[in-house]
Amino acid sequence: MSSDDTTTSGEPTEASDFLREQIRADLSAGTYQGRVKTRFPPEPNGFLHIGHAMSICLNFGLADEFDGTCNLRFDDTNPETENEEFVRAIIEDVEWLGFTSDDEVYYASNYFGQMYQWAEDLINKGLAYVDDSDSETISEMRGGFTTPGQDSPFRDRSIEENLDLFRRMRAGEFADGERVLRAKIDMNHENMQMRDPVMYRIRNLPHHRTGDDWPIYPNYDWAHGQEDAIEGVTHSICTLEFDNNRELYDWYHNNIDLPFEKPNQWEFARLNLTHTVTSKRKLAQLVEDGIAAGWDDAIMPTISGVRRRGFPAKAIRDFCAHIGVAKSNSVREIELLESFVRDELNTIAPRRSAVLRPLKVVIENYPEGQVEMREAVNHPGDESFGTREVPFSREIYIEQDDFEEDPPPKYYRLTVGREVRLRFGYFITCTGLVKDDDGNIVELRATYDPETSGGSAPDGRKVKSTIHWVSAAEAVDATVVLYDRLFTAEHPTADGADPMDSLNPNAKEVIEGAKLEPSLAELPQGDVVQFERTGYFAHDLDTPMLFHRTVGLRDEWARLQKRKG
Numbered sequence: 001m002s003s004d005d006t007t008t009s010g011e012p013t014e015a016s017d018f019l020r021e022q023i024r025a026d027l028s029a030g031t032y033q034g035r036v037k038t039r040f041p042p043e044p045n046g047f048l049h050i051g052h053a054m055s056i057c058l059n060f061g062l063a064d065e066f067d068g069t070c071n072l073r074f075d076d077t078n079p080e081t082e083n084e085e086f087v088r089a090i091i092e093d094v095e096w097l098g099f100t101s102d103d104e105v106y107y108a109s110n111y112f113g114q115m116y117q118w119a120e121d122l123i124n125k126g127l128a129y130v131d132d133s134d135s136e137t138i139s140e141m142r143g144g145f146t147t148p149g150q151d152s153p154f155r156d157r158s159i160e161e162n163l164d165l166f167r168r169m170r171a172g173e174f175a176d177g178e179r180v181l182r183a184k185i186d187m188n189h190e191n192m193q194m195r196d197p198v199m200y201r202i203r204n205l206p207h208h209r210t211g212d213d214w215p216i217y218p219n220y221d222w223a224h225g226q227e228d229a230i231e232g233v234t235h236s237i238c239t240l241e242f243d244n245n246r247e248l249y250d251w252y253h254n255n256i257d258l259p260f261e262k263p264n265q266w267e268f269a270r271l272n273l274t275h276t277v278t279s280k281r282k283l284a285q286l287v288e289d290g291i292a293a294g295w296d297d298a299i300m301p302t303i304s305g306v307r308r309r310g311f312p313a314k315a316i317r318d319f320c321a322h323i324g325v326a327k328s329n330s331v332r333e334i335e336l337l338e339s340f341v342r343d344e345l346n347t348i349a350p351r352r353s354a355v356l357r358p359l360k361v362v363i364e365n366y367p368e369g370q371v372e373m374r375e376a377v378n379h380p381g382d383e384s385f386g387t388r389e390v391p392f393s394r395e396i397y398i399e400q401d402d403f404e405e406d407p408p409p410k411y412y413r414l415t416v417g418r419e420v421r422l423r424f425g426y427f428i429t430c431t432g433l434v435k436d437d438d439g440n441i442v443e444l445r446a447t448y449d450p451e452t453s454g455g456s457a458p459d460g461r462k463v464k465s466t467i468h469w470v471s472a473a474e475a476v477d478a479t480v481v482l483y484d485r486l487f488t489a490e491h492p493t494a495d496g497a498d499p500m501d502s503l504n505p506n507a508k509e510v511i512e513g514a515k516l517e518p519s520l521a522e523l524p525q526g527d528v529v530q531f532e533r534t535g536y537f538a539h540d541l542d543t544p545m546l547f548h549r550t551v552g553l554r555d556e557w558a559r560l561q562k563r564k565g
């Protein structure tokens with residue numbers, strides 16, 4: 001897979017899209033005196049998912065490309081759902097993806113004091129008021145797209161009364177929900193966001209960073225743009241659903257004293273993937289319901305999950321660069337993401353031998369007790385990977401499905417009476433089989449031809465297939481996990497569907513007792529190798545000898561393209 005707008009390093013070259021054009025225009029007009037500053041602003045209420053990776057690559061990527069900076073800033077304005085574990089995980093994920101945030105991490109909660117001051121400024125200008133209405137009343141009185149809103153009976157409070165009440169809100173004199181601070185804009189505004197939006201709500205809850213300092217917390221719109229302004233962000237990039245919030249973003253900036261030039265908000269299409277959900281709330285449910293062992297389970301489409309699964313960071317960056325910035329929402333195929341993973345792993349992953357579902361073969365004419373070392377190449381396409389030695393002996397394991405007692409037509413692998421090549425080994429011929437009392441095949445008998453040590457027969461006879469194997473006595477045991485689509489539905493949330501209804505019961509298959517070549521006992525945890533003929537596998541980050549199949553070998557993306565014609 002290659003795309004015209006990515007180089008082998010995955011960095012965009014002269015990429016052009018509406019955002020880059022905008023930045024170039026701002027630079028040449030001197031709008032921000034040559035500054036380019038973006039931010040990635042996660043709320044620490046869950047782990048990051050693959051959709052966030054898109055935003056990270058975009059924001060940090062643009063900063064890199066235009067000699068600017070990008071802040072990793074936590075939008076930590078809701079103490080109910082946020083915590084330090086999520087903060088730590090997010091920092092780790094961003095770094096793993098290959099980006100650093102100016103060596104400093106930013107927090108919205110550091111600005112609570114400044115935001116509060118600005119809120120008093122708005123009150124003093126007659127542009128904000130304390131409303132004693134409860135949240136249902138406020139929402140009813142906002143009206144709808146076709147009905148006008150109604151003014152709150154508290155809308156015309158004096159500046160003095162508003163200041164007094166707001167200060168008492170801040171001092172913790174009121175219970176949750178008793179009052180809110182609202183911007184005073186226009187209850188008949190055609191944009192619903194502008195109908196006197198709530199700026200502060202009362203929440204008598206400790207915050208993971210500010211403790212008990214604040215009984216009031218800013219709402220998203222009041223917080224976000226002001227955070228941008230405080231940090232001197234120039235291009236504030238968010239997803240399309242915030243389109244309607246832009247007017248409010250600007251209104252706040254136009255009515256307070258900013259330390260820098262006014263930042264601008266730009267919207268782009270969020271990344272959606274087939275057979276996947278990219279919503280923290282829905283991912284949280286997978287954890288709560290025990291479908292996943294945690295946010296970083298290899299089954300999860302979180303950044304931590306796919307890292308455990310073996311996805312290289314570069315493959316994710318390349319995928320995001322390939323997709324680029326769009327102005328309208330669409331869903332991308334998960335097969336496309338996987339093909340970036342496969343392509344990258346094909347380049348970087350050494351080859352190894354592993355038998356997932358072992359069937360023993362006894363080679364009867366091979367001397368008992370003898371072990372010979374066979375030379376195996378580590379990468380058929382790249383000599384720099386070198387070679388290694390793997391033991392060969394009288395008893396080996398092959399895959400159960402590389403043998404058929406009654407082979408169907410065109411089945412060229414092992415059956416009684418047939419000769420095949422062992423990869424890096426000899427030709428063997430199956431001579432018989434052993435069954436247990438239940439009729440299951442438990443062992444094969446075979447002979448080998450010592451003349452075929454070089455992988456071919458001196459008399460020129462051919463075999464139609466080559467199978468992999470491991471020597472039985474030296475093999476190491478492992479647990480191997482295979483993954484299928486997490487959701488059977490291509491679009492698990494389409495038309496308001498509950499994704500849990502299409503959860504794939506076979507999303508995960510655990511195979512105990514896989515047999516691996518001995519060198520794999522030394523493989524560092526976190527490393528990914530190709531098990532020849534079965535896929536790419538990652539050695540689990542925490543549990544030794546647990547392997548996750550990252551992706552299979554077949555190019556599903558090409559198949560999908562062909563099918564779509």
Ligand code: ATP
Pocket residue numbers: 040041042043044050051052054055237238239269270271272278279280281
């Ligand atoms: P979720 O719906 O999963 O809770 P969110 O947007 O609420 O996501 P935030 O932590 O607020 O999560 O998001 C941080 C940043 O990531 C925001 O700028 C948001 O626009 C961006 N982002 C979130 N999801 C996606 C996505 N699927 N594609 C691109 N960007 C995304």
Ligand code: MG
Pocket residue numbers: 043
């Ligand atoms: Mg959010």
